[in-house]
Amino acid sequence: MNNSYQNTDHYSPENKLSQQQQDGEEETHSYKVKSVFTSVTGLMIEGFDLLMIGFLISFITVSLSVTPGEAGALVSWSLLGTVVGGITFGIISDKYGRVFALRWGIVLYMIATALCYFSVGYNDLVVYRFLVGFAMGGELGIGMTLVAEAWPANKRAQVSSYVGLGWQSGVFLAAVIPPLLLPIIGWKGMFLVGILPAILAFTLRSQLQEPKIFLRKVKERKE
Secondary structure: OHHHHHHHHHOOHHHHHHHHHHHHHHOOHHHHHHHHHHHHHHHHHHHHHHHHHHHHHHHHHHHHOOOHHHHHHHHHHHHHHHHHHHHHHHHHHHHHOHHHHHHHHHHHHHHHHHHHHOOOOHHHHHHHHHHHHHHHOOHHHHHHHHHHHHOOHHHHHHHHHHHHHHHHHHHHHHHHHHHHHHHHHHHHHHHHHHHHHHHHHHHHHHOOOOOHHHHHHHHHHHO
């Protein structure tokens, strides 16, 4: 009976919370900082991409000979892709890892964005924009989860607010950069601009391992 009580106490909510705090404290400072930067960069790319497409609609309308409504639908397809991608990458994240999902999401984003540059018509651009949204769908949820699992409980609210700044930064850049570069590189060239920070995000994510809390959860599922 005593052993039974001991086992129950070992798996009590208080002990689990304490273990999660300990996991966050065990991560190196470098890991914690990289987890924030990789999440901020991902949200910055998403914010930049979604607002940038709004600046391109009038140019796409003329270049592809489509109606303003059809050009505007590119935003809707991107947002639909974000919803589907958020669900899909959330499942992948829980099964294979936070960093794994973020890493492959940014790879898909770079491929889909490059395809937007090489698009030859409206229909294939719609498909590529859906894929861009799909690739970005997991950035917010998984990025926040990664940061929460990397940092101890008493710092999570603070660093999570930093991650949110990534979106505002991306929106700001999308308001400043397109008016400057559009006359020079054209609307297709603007897609390539989004690939540059994605390369940085992929580099950061390639240097990260999964957080200890996630690895412990995987181990517990297998036992």
